[in-house]
Amino acid sequence: KEGTEWFCADRQTWSATAYLSMIFKNILGMSFSEEGINFKPFLPKTIDNIELLGLRYRDATLNISINRSNSTTEYFYTNGDEKIDFFLPKDVRGNINVEIKVSKK
Numbered sequence: 001k002e003g004t005e006w007f008c009a010d011r012q013t014w015s016a017t018a019y020l021s022m023i024f025k026n027i028l029g030m031s032f033s034e035e036g037i038n039f040k041p042f043l044p045k046t047i048d049n050i051e052l053l054g055l056r057y058r059d060a061t062l063n064i065s066i067n068r069s070n071s072t073t074e075y076f077y078t079n080g081d082e083k084i085d086f087f088l089p090k091d092v093r094g095n096i097n098v099e100i101k102v103s104k105k
Contacts, residue, residue, distance in 0.1 A: 023052070026042060027041065027042060027043070027044075027050060028041050028050075028052060028064060028066065029041040029042055034090070035089065035090055036087055036088050036089040036090040036091075036092075037057070037087070037088045038085075038086060038087050039076065039086040039087070039088070039098070039100060040086060041066045041100055041102055043066060043068055043102055047068075048067065048068040049065070049066060049067040049068065050065075050066050051063070051064065051065045051066075052064045057088075057092070058090060058091075058092070059092070059093045059094075060092040060093055060094060060095070060096045061094070061095050061096070062088075062096050062098055063095065063096070063097045063098065064098045064100070065097070065098065065099045065100070066099075066100045066101075066102060067099070067100070067101055067102070068101075068102055068103075068104055069101045069102065069103060069104070070104060071101070071103055072103045072104075073101075073103065074086075074100070074101060074102050074103050075099075075100070075101040076098075076099075076100050076101075077097075077098070077099040077100075078092075078096055078097065078098055078099075079096060079097050080097070080099075086100065
């Protein structure tokens with residue numbers, strides 16, 4: 001109902017955790033391991049780009065940008081350098097710009 005103030009209970013961080021999990025795993029396609037992060041993003045048909053800026057990961061700050069392209073080829077860049085796999089190793093440091101181009105499917 002518009003104008004209603006919602007009650008927020010203490011110790012209910014599970015809802016924020018579920019929301020972030022949906023964004024990280026399902027939209028950005030992030031899969032965390034001891035070696036680093038694998039990316040396999042999924043953009044819903046109505047979304048052509050998404051950004052997540054300032055995500056802290058170990059000794060790095062990640063700025064992630066995912067864009068839909070007209071190409072059938074998908075690309076993965078870190079700080080402007082194209083990478084073969086969609087993987088970010090655990091030992092990255094500093095500001096890391098991750099740019100992913102996904103194909104129209």
